[in-house]
Structures are given as C-alpha cells and as structure tokens.
Amino acid sequence: MPDGWAPLPREFYQRHPTLLAPELLNKLLVRSDGRAVRIVEVEAYAGHEDPAAHGYRGRTARNATMFGPPGHLYVYFIYGMHWGCNAVCGNGMGVLLRAGEPIAGIEAMMAARPVARRHQDLASGPGKLSQAMGVNRSMDGADLVTGDRGIIIVSDGTPPPSAPVTGPRIGISKATDFPWRWHVPDHPHVSVRSKKAKESLT
DNA sequence: GTCCCGATTCCCT
C-alpha cells in the first residue's frame, strides 16, 4: 500500500451507523491485489431501531456478522445476483457502501465488470462496487481493520466532505422517511441523484 | 414446505 494510507482503528467503527456513515465518505476501500475505490456514497442501517435493516428482527445466520465485533465486512446477497458491502458497527448495525470512485487497479475492475463501458459505471452502485472489487460471500466477516482477508478500509488523509448531501435511502420500502443516505456533493460516481436530497449544514 | 419479495442492475422502449 502507498505510504500515507493508514487503516482506521477499531473504535472508529464502534458508534451509531448514522455517525459512522458520513465519516466513511472519502475513505478508501482497498484490495490486496491493488484495486481501490474512494467511498462516495453510504447508507446507515440501525438494526433493531430500523425496520429497513437486515438486523431489525435480531440475529440470524445471514446477518450474524453485523452482530459481531465492529470493523468487519458484512456481505449480503440480493435479487438473486448481487452482493452488497457493509462496514459493521456491532449490535446488528452497519453502513452500506453504495458507491465508489475507482482510483487504482482499474484494469482489474474492468475485467471484473466487462459490462461497464465507462469508469463511471464501475462502482456507482452497491452491486457494481462489490463486483468491481471482487467481493462475494467468501469475504463476509473480513476484518477491515487488519485486512486479514485481503480487503481493508484506509484513510489517505482526505477528510469527509464538510457538507455532504443527505436524503432518503434507496431501494427500500420501510422507514423511507429516514434521511440516512449520505454522498459527496456533485460527485459523478454517486449511484442516483435523489430529488429529495438536500445539502446538509453540518 | 411454500410463498413472497428484496439495501439491484441492465436492456429495451
């Protein structure tokens, strides 16, 4: 890894997902083969507090990773063909990584996603991001602090945006009024632009 | 055991 890329401490992840989510913007998701994306869009899922969360009804075999220690990767399978990546906070809570800007290993990402015709199509959605980064069930539970399974989140020193865009989460049917989606303003690699999204003042 | 539908993507109109 380049000098200046530093893993985040375990405690970074151990807080409410609505606090963790905006802090993950501009962090890097990195594979040991050199692939890396800058995280530009995230959503919070707050376990038992959140009817839209996989952890809402408690621990199951599928969501067990989210009930484990913070700083691990929860990978889920959806629509019969897509994988999704979450950073685990603990207590059944986590942050969905919805979109990234490819910054390294782009050839490998294009090989993993031959359908993508532009860099902008490589990781601009949760399923695309997972496919571009080669994430599947085998990486569920990977430690994002130590990178033990070849995937890690690091900071390159870029701070999160001071005024991220917030709005309702995408693709859910419950708790649709929770403004628990955050993305980097005016970023071309964000998955979708919400009409209800607005600039945050914090 | 059965049934419904999902934290999506892609292609066609």
Added chain:
DNA sequence: GGGAATCGGGACC
C-alpha cells in the same frame, strides 16, 4: 420509464 433476471431469507401455514 418499465420489466426481466434470479435465488435465498424469513414469515407464515
């Protein structure tokens, strides 16, 4: 903008 692809989780009988 609409619909198909595709399959596992989990609610319910």
